[in-house]
Amino acid sequence: MSILINKDSKVITQGITGKTGQFHTRMCRDYANGKNAFVAGVNPKRAGEDFEGVPIYASVKDAKAQTGANVSVIYVPPAGAADAIWEAVDADLDLVICITEGIPVRDMLAVRNRMREENKKTLLLGPNCPGLITPDELKIGIMPAHICKKGRIGVVSRSGTLTYEAVAQLTELGLGQSSAVGIGGDPINGLKHIDILKMFNDDPETDAVVMIGEIGGPDEVNAAEWAKDNMKKPVVGFIAGVTAPPGKRMGHAGALISGGADTADAKLEIMEACGIRTTRNPSEMGKLLKSVL
Structure with a gap:
C-alpha cells in the first residue's frame, strides 16, 4: 500500500x-x-x-x-x-x-x-508542484530522491522546498516516509491538504503525517477541521509566512494574505485548536513529528 x-x-x-x-x-x-x-x-x-x-x-x-x-x-x-x-x-x-x-x-x-x-x-x-514520491518504489516529478527513505511517515506540502526539508529531516532521524506529496502553490489546483490527509488516514502503512502549509487560502484550516473529527493518526504542522506582509504575494501565486483567517498565525492557531501540534521553526519539523509518535 x-x-x-x-x-x-x-x-x-x-x-x-x-x-x-x-x-x-x-x-x-x-x-x-x-x-x-x-x-x-x-x-x-x-x-x-x-x-x-x-x-x-x-x-x-x-x-x-x-x-x-x-x-x-x-x-x-x-x-x-x-x-x-x-x-x-x-x-x-x-x-x-x-x-x-x-x-x-x-x-x-x-x-x-x-x-x-x-x-x-x-x-x-498541482499545477506548480514538485510531484510525489513513494520511496523505493517510484518518483514522479522533480523531488530529489536521494533524501528519501522508506518509512511510515506521510508528508503533504504546498511548498516544494519545504517538502524536501521535511523529508530530509525525517530521513536523518531514521524515520523515513510512506509517501511525500507536493500539492503545489497555485490558487487553483487539484488535490488539497484535506484530500491527502484522508488518503494517509486510510493507508495502513502510514503512522503519522507532516502537513506543511503557507499563507493564503483556506486549505490548511479545512484540513485541520476535518482532522480534528476524523484523523486517527497524529499530525504535526508548519505554516510558512509568519513574517509575510498582508496584500503582498510571497513566492507562490496562492500565497497572498487577503483576509484575517489566511495569515500564518491564524492558521497555526486553528491547527493547534484542532489537535495538530505545530512549530514556527522549519528546522524542527522532524523532531516535532518524532515527539508525537
Whole structure:
C-alpha cells in the first residue's frame, strides 16, 4: 500500500521532448522501479519516435491505449499546460501531475470547471508542484530522491522546498516516509491538504503525517477541521509566512494574505485548536513529528 502511486503505476510524460521533460523523465527512470513505470511520452509532432527507449505518441489517448498507462506527468510550457491537463483528464487517467509553474489562473479555472461539469474521475496534483514520491518504489516529478527513505511517515506540502526539508529531516532521524506529496502553490489546483490527509488516514502503512502549509487560502484550516473529527493518526504542522506582509504575494501565486483567517498565525492557531501540534521553526519539523509518535 501507498497513496496515489506505487511500483506498478504506468506513467506518461507529456512534454517528454522538451529539456525539462527529458531531464526529469531520465531522473525518475533512474530511481527504483522507474525504468518499468515510465511507459510513454506524448508530443503530437514527434509521434512514432522514442526518447531513450520510451515510445512517443501523438496523444494521451493513444499512449493509454497502447501501454495501459494510468498516470501522467506534465512538463508543458504554461501557455499549453491547461490544455495538456485536460487532454489527460479527458483520457480518463487515474492521476495527472502538473509540474508547470505560471499557468494563467483563467486557464486553470476553465479546466477545473470543466472537470466538475463533466464529473471526471481523474485526480489532479498541482499545477506548480514538485510531484510525489513513494520511496523505493517510484518518483514522479522533480523531488530529489536521494533524501528519501522508506518509512511510515506521510508528508503533504504546498511548498516544494519545504517538502524536501521535511523529508530530509525525517530521513536523518531514521524515520523515513510512506509517501511525500507536493500539492503545489497555485490558487487553483487539484488535490488539497484535506484530500491527502484522508488518503494517509486510510493507508495502513502510514503512522503519522507532516502537513506543511503557507499563507493564503483556506486549505490548511479545512484540513485541520476535518482532522480534528476524523484523523486517527497524529499530525504535526508548519505554516510558512509568519513574517509575510498582508496584500503582498510571497513566492507562490496562492500565497497572498487577503483576509484575517489566511495569515500564518491564524492558521497555526486553528491547527493547534484542532489537535495538530505545530512549530514556527522549519528546522524542527522532524523532531516535532518524532515527539508525537
